[in-house]
Amino acid sequence: MADIGTTKRVVITGMGIVCPLGNEVEDFWQAVLAGKSGVAGTTIFDASTFPTTFDAEVKDYDYREFTSKPELHKDSDRGSAFVIGATAQACRQAGIDLETDEPSDGIDRRRMGIYLGAGEGSVDNDVFFSSLVQAWDVEKNEMDWAKWAEAAIGRMNPMYELEQEPNMPAAHIAVLTRARGPARSCLTACAASTQAVGEAMMLIRRGDADVMIAGGAHSMIHPLGLTGFNRLTALSTRNDSPETASRPFTASRDGFVLGEGAAVLILESLASAKRRGVPILAEVIGYGSSSDAFRVTDMHEEGRGAIQAMTAAMADAGISYREVDYINTHGTSTAENDLIETKAIRAVFKDRAKEVPASSVKSMLGHLIGAAGAAELITCVLAIRDNIVPPTINLNDPDPNLDLDYVPNRARELPVNVAMNESFGFGGQNNVVIIKRCEGD
């Protein structure tokens, strides 16, 4: 990599997660290394008659444990509530003070920004469905809008309505941290939070911020979310065995498992981290983004966009495929993704394709949609820290067409200095971030 100086080099100084495998980073990591599954029957609403009756839910979580001013977030939807906990953890690790009005952590709040890949909240289900029941005239096959207005407007809670807006998790983070730097939120489906981390790094490189709170938050575990994915036939329907349903790269894979959560990383210029004297967890060295421009419904058959994003990220990092030690795949457990992602890795990694470990933590975590990429990037940081790569669990019947080293079923110790995180989203969104062990700094 060209010498771009300490103000332009970007490092990770904090991490936080709230997810189906735990509400603290170390709990999550121990569960991943042990190959545990966070998947079980749906409890958030009655999904017993849906084609899919299970998911990966956040459990035993209360955002109020993470802030001394919970009243500022009292109407939080699930995504906002999750990201409060993840951000508070990440800030604690990075030495960012959330408690005093005049923080003495050495960070100018005008130079501290926010970039989330965050999802919309759930509709207010009771009001939503009951007002449609009351207002739809079955005989005439038309809506009586006066009835709808009466049934809906009178009962809608203004704050619950506002919480559905996808920029609200970022709004809560601004209130929580008083960050006044650039604040953006994006929603590129399942690739959103990898994109958020990548673009956040670019804002630091450009000099627009010293610190960026970057990551994602999402929950689509609600009746309309499950309806949408079930209708797309994107979800596993292995209702008799939820914990083995997410089985990326197997011959019997039948769809992804809907998950939820939030994951946040503190990105910081190397100069700022050194000045503050905080521990550096890893360096973000490359980011690549592309689009398939192919079909709304399908990935490009040869993984053209995925290849382009991986190639762009390596070029940005100034490394070759020979230097990547671990690939955290998108690995959703759908027939299409796992095949095309494998083809793309083969194309990019050429002679090394079968030797670079490439695992999917979605086998344990489910698919956190907008939050997935950031959660998986945290996994990469921990893999570098501990020189151990997480497994792909439930990999007992490999698909004969998929021939990479997916790290089946057991975590593996090996030196990891450079890790690549891949995220792909509906519509052909591809984002790749590369991180590296930060030595001697």
Place this chain on the structure above:
Amino acid sequence: MRAARVVITGLGVVTPLGLSVSETWAGVCGGRCGIARIRAFDPVGFPCKLAGEVPEYRIQQYVPKSFRKGIKLMSRDIELAVIAAREAVEDSGLVTRGIDPENINVDPERMSINLGAGLISCDLVELAPAVAASVTEGAFDIRKWGKEGIELVTPLWLLKYLPNMLACHVGIIHDIQGPSNTITCAEASAHLAIAEVVQIISRGDSDIGFAGGAEAKVNPIVMARQDLIGRTTTQSNDSPESACRPFDAEAKGSVFGEAAGVVILENLESARRRMARIYAEVVGTGESTNINPAYEHLEPDGRGIQLAIEKALADADIKVGDLDLVIPHGTGIPCDDLAEARAIRAALGPDARTPVWPTKSMLSTTGAASGAVDIIAAVCAMANGVVPAAKNFERPAPGCDLNIVTEQRQGNIRYVLCCSYTYGGQTAALVLKSFDGEVAG
């Protein structure tokens, strides 16, 4: 390496005043108002019965034959984006796959896209029959929905409502294979999307970018949401033309509407090479956030806007006195207008008499599109040397001490500042510089 300069070489817009830049510009210059009683649904029972709706269109006319299968997956937000993008490309002189596959003059991998999008609310009329089929003893029955109701939902239903589908459809039509993102920061989205693409081109990751935003807010849920959080005017239902009154003493709230705006951003060298018409240069971007736990409104001193403006001016490296025009967000919501006016005054200084031209009295508040519409209005003002008169501004609201343009003015306009904010908090400001009518070559 010096960052590349980024210019605007194409404009496309769909607003309540017309389906093109020329119609919209003629409309605002003629003092026309695009606000009227809601036509999309019967607004009886709604506190605010007004909206800004775009004229009727046939989407087939704007989609090349080979992409028409995609039309059935387009929500209205997507359609508006597709129409505006087409005009912008044609205006720029670029020939993409979607314009003429035989004469393409762009490299798909060097094109990028970022369209701001809103929370796309589902079409209630589309969903209601499925809900009505899921009723037991007069009430919605989730178990019946899971088994029978969802079978009546069209299989690809979810794909119409993912915010990134605006950029994906446009990207597929025009074969945009570079970075693709979707900013979802409500009314600040388009400015943030434009800022991001400017940065992507400037750092060398793309040569040509589609940027802006689109949102169709005239949906019963969206309109009810704005009513409930207290942002609409409810006292002007009989006088649509004078309903939306930014910074005016008689302002009672805003009127919401639908629009799309897309600009083609281009590396200056690329524009020069192909002898493109250059409208303006984007010379400054600034971003921040409001911090207000009330979330639905601005903090009273509008500090987040002030910071964004100050950063944009610093990024442009110009003095306040260089500005010839400010296009504010100006919604007609009294408390937000006051906060924004205070922020503009604080950023520009107490002596600044820079002309300020709010546009929403004619165009309505169009969510994720609004910032793009304002950028296009700014470019038109520069290109024509004309600032149209602000409509519905008679007497300043107390504390709104701005030099609002009350009569059309003519003269050279060199620098324009546009700013925006949103409920939730995110703020953005952009500085455009005229290109002196230079035809490159």
